[in-house]
Amino acid sequence: MRESSESVGQNTRGEGYLQGLATDLVIFGFHETQLKILLLEYENTGLLGLPAGFIRDDENLNDAARRTLTQRTGLGDIFLEQFYVFGDVCRHDPQPLRSILVGKGETPPDDHWLLRRFVTVGFYALVDFTRAIPNPDALADRCAWYDLAALPPLMLDHTAIVQKALDTLRANLDHKLIGANLLPELFTMNDLQQLYETILGQKINRSAFQRKMLALGILERLEKRFSGGAHKAPFLYRFVQESRYR
Amino acid sequence: MRESSESVGQNTRGEGYLQGLATDLVIFGFHETQLKILLLEYENTGLLGLPAGFIRDDENLNDAARRTLTQRTGLGDIFLEQFYVFGDVCRHDPQPLRSILVGKGETPPDDHWLLRRFVTVGFYALVDFTRAIPNPDALADRCAWYDLAALPPLMLDHTAIVQKALDTLRANLDHKLIGANLLPELFTMNDLQQLYETILGQKINRSAFQRKMLALGILERLEKRFSGGAHKAPFLYRFVQESRYR
DNA sequence: CTATTATTGTCGCATTGTGAGACAATAAGT
DNA sequence: ACTTATTGTCTCACAATGCGACAATAATAG
Numbered sequence: 313m314r315e316s317s318e319s320v321g322q323n324t325r326g327e328g329y330l331q332g333l334a335t336d337l338v339i340f341g342f343h344e345t346q347l348k349i350l351l352l353e354y355e356n357t358g359l360l361g362l363p364a365g366f367i368r369d370d371e372n373l374n375d376a377a378r379r380t381l382t383q384r385t386g387l388g389d390i391f392l393e394q395f396y397v398f399g400d401v402c403r404h405d406p407q408p409l410r411s412i413l414v415g416k417g418e419t420p421p422d423d424h425w426l427l428r429r430f431v432t433v434g435f436y437a438l439v440d441f442t443r444a445i446p447n448p449d450a451l452a453d454r455c456a457w458y459d460l461a462a463l464p465p466l467m468l469d470h471t472a473i474v475q476k477a478l479d480t481l482r483a484n485l486d487h488k489l490i491g492a493n494l495l496p497e498l499f500t501m502n503d504l505q506q507l508y509e510t511i512l513g514q515k516i517n518r519s520a521f522q523r524k525m526l527a528l529g530i531l532e533r534l535e536k537r538f539s540g541g542a543h544k545a546p547f548l549y550r551f552v553q554e555s556r557y558r
Numbered sequence: 559m560r561e562s563s564e565s566v567g568q569n570t571r572g573e574g575y576l577q578g579l580a581t582d583l584v585i586f587g588f589h590e591t592q593l594k595i596l597l598l599e600y601e602n603t604g605l606l607g608l609p610a611g612f613i614r615d616d617e618n619l620n621d622a623a624r625r626t627l628t629q630r631t632g633l634g635d636i637f638l639e640q641f642y643v644f645g646d647v648c649r650h651d652p653q654p655l656r657s658i659l660v661g662k663g664e665t666p667p668d669d670h671w672l673l674r675r676f677v678t679v680g681f682y683a684l685v686d687f688t689r690a691i692p693n694p695d696a697l698a699d700r701c702a703w704y705d706l707a708a709l710p711p712l713m714l715d716h717t718a719i720v721q722k723a724l725d726t727l728r729a730n731l732d733h734k735l736i737g738a739n740l741l742p743e744l745f746t747m748n749d750l751q752q753l754y755e756t757i758l759g760q761k762i763n764r765s766a767f768q769r770k771m772l773a774l775g776i777l778e779r780l781e782k783r784f785s786g787g788a789h790k791a792p793f794l795y796r797f798v799q800e801s802r803y804r
Numbered sequence: 805c806t807a808t809t810a811t812t813g814t815c816g817c818a819t820t821g822t823g824a825g826a827c828a829a830t831a832a833g834t
Numbered sequence: 835a836c837t838t839a840t841t842g843t844c845t846c847a848c849a850a851t852g853c854g855a856c857a858a859t860a861a862t863a864g
Contacts, residue, residue: 544859790831
């Protein structure tokens with residue numbers, strides 16, 4: 313699939329896209345007891361930022377966000393949801409985008425559409441770390457996972473956007489089936505508990521957690537696992553089919 | 559205060575406003591065991607719709623929504639929060655807006671900015687029914703309360719927007735102090751319970767509700783009331799100061 | 805092959821939260 | 835004074851939760 317974003321730089325008026333509106337994606341992954349998010353690196357500028365996207369004239373807002381998600385991860389059928397709209401005037405700072413365009417060898421006019429004020433709709437996504445294939449967009453040089461607990465400074469207000477996404481994730485932990493989207497197909501009860509502890513940032517009682525998760529009736533217990541670590545081999549679990557993806 | 563929206567009709571290019579972005583407000587009130595919302599009436603067209611607003615070039619998104627809220631209700635210091643962005647292409651239908659402009663004696667050109675596609679940020683507000691003074695905008699003829707349980711057909715996708723706002727209200731009922739914004743300064747425990755029952759659409763056990771509310775420590779009990787109905791006079795309550803408004 | 809050791813699955817107990825009913829207190833009307 | 839309906843509070847049963855204890859078990863050490 314050809315990425316239309318290849319042209320957003322040369323397309324100085326942003327023709328074919330909604331003006332002044334964008335999406336910012338906080339894409340969560342989970343690996344080795346760490347929550348991670350995908351960031352884009354802009355090498356000639358030293359800037360780091362969230363994956364972002366624009367909305368085509370003839371495209372639904374949510375579809376635009378999902379298109380961007382698929383372009384960055386190679387995955388389509390995963391959890392993705394709006395969480396907040398960032399619309400303060402003080403967000404507007406054309407400098408980072410100008411640096412990025414210049415770093416790409418372009419000389420953007422002062423009224424380039426990407427240098428104007430943008431309102432951005434924040435989305436957060438939950439992806440299986442082992443299945444995602446990070447892929448930069450036309451303006452970025454790399455796309456890579458970063459540990460949420462040791463996040464470097466981000467461009468614009470992206471740090472605040474990440475914080476708000478994390479708050480939303482924590483608030484929705486009980487209601488939505490978050491584990492089903494952040495864990496691989498098969499996992500142990502300990503994997504699940506470590507995920508919850510990492511998201512909430514606090515310890516959870518082991519037996520109570522196990523009891524509660526099993527009582528929900530959304531887990532399917534398989535045969536035991538063997539190769540892994542020392543000591544008693546735990547069961548493997550899988551989410552029952554209807555519980556994935558919402 | 560002069561209402562800038564007086565000019566959005568004649569201002570055919572929408573100069574000074576963000577293009578293609580608007581706010582829609584679901585303003586909840588509570589009166590006589592009924593949940594109500596504010597609607598605008600457009601007399602020459604038979605149309606009904608939610609109060610909406612635009613965002614100035616130099617204005618924060620949330621401030622724009624609050625400005626519109628104040629213009630419609632006369633109230634500023636009340637609960638107001640984003641709940642969803644409606645950005646589907648199929649929302650776009652220039653017909654209702656055209657009818658409204660024509661009904662106002664204007665002849666909008668086909669490329670009038672109000673007839674283009676709009677993405678709208680949904681906000682919901684909680685107001686004290688007894689304090690609000692409904693006030694229409696420049697395009698509407700009346701602004702009035704409508705019973706949520708018997709809502710007439712609304713223009714565009716406004717019925718779906720109201721439904722989504724109600725879903726959000728129910729989901730947030732425990733976390734946010736919703737009673738503090740929908741009830742008058744002083745109220746009885748029965749008032750509070752009827753509000754919760756109306757929002758949730760189901761009966762609540764009386765003693766359990768009272769026990770739980772008192773345990774939250776957010777209520778201040780005053781002297782008894784007298785004049786009201788027959789039978790034992792209930793206590794009056796008030797929310798402790800810090801609990802209002804978030 | 806046996807003992808050690810750490811981890812897992814499960815159970816029991818104490819505490820807390822919740823649903824439902826009961827009762828006395830009370831304020832208006834008869 | 836009596837009736838009646840509503841309120842504030844209590845008790846009881848039951849469910850949910852936090853916390854510790856226990857046996858089962860799988861890899862490793864001797």
